[in-house]
Amino acid sequence: MTGTDNWLGLEGKTAVVTGAASGMGKAIAEELARCGVQVALLDVNEDNLQKVAAAFNDRGERAVAVACDVSTDNSVKAAADTVAKSLGACEILVNNAGILRPGALEDVSIADWDAMMNINVTGYLRCAQAFGKAMLQAGKGSVVHVASIAASEPQAASGAYSAGKAAVAMLSRQLAFEWGPRGVRSNVVSPGLVRTPLSEAFYQAPGVLEAREAAMPLKRIARPEDIAEAVAYFASERSSFVTGQEIVVDGGFAQTLMSHVPRPGFEGK
Secondary structure (H helix, E strand, O other), rough: OOOOOOOOOOOOOOEEEEEOOHHHHHHHHHHHHHHHHHHEEEEOOOHHHHHHHHHHHHOOOOOEEEEEOOOOOOHHHHHHHHHHHOOOOOEEEEEEEEEEEOOOOOOOHHHHHHHHHHHHHHHHHHHHHHHHHHHHHOEEEEEEEOOOOOOHOOOEEEEEEEEEHHHHHHHHHHHHHHHHOOOOEEEEEEEEEOOOOOOHHHOOOHHHHHHHHHHOOOOOOEEHHHHHHHHHHOOOOHHHHOOEEEEEEOOOOOHHHHHOOOOHHHHHH
């Protein structure tokens, strides 16, 4: 897509995207900017963040880089103050920042578990509280949380990741219930397998890309842009009567469970 897409009615809005220095967060911010949104890019990686913001501004898109560690109350509050001064009141929040620290549950360290929960769940709440305040005062706004199909499909040896993403899904539903009467919507986008800098090491192993593509009904791995387009829908007024819901963007992967069950006489039909 080139130019500005006005169909979603997002032009002139102000959005905050966490984890915006790379991967899905960067793609989400780019999609919103293409729709005419001014975007606050939040990330703990300040060097990458500045480069991303510079690219936005070179294209004539309004973006500001705000260093932020979503695991820390003071950092999130400071970021909210900076965004308000730079761009005005936040109207769209995309909670995307997250980490993965693998480990089987029998011996995962509590430190790693707590770190993942702090960033992947509590960080979402911190940002919702800090940036949602302006939305609640205005009586309108949209919060979009990036979760995962791991929220409903257990992922072995991933420590707190699946539990955390399941918590994100419920956090969104609770926010939808509490904030809906005050005009603020809350929804979830749950990606399946997406090729990002965080997952790239998997795809460098021989045969992994081919095996993963073969498992997809759509026969490809998602691009960050696939996730970004679903986020833009939830951010927009096109979803003005949708709240407490989830869009799964996984190429149909979650529908393949029965393919693992032997059915003599049915194979190939």
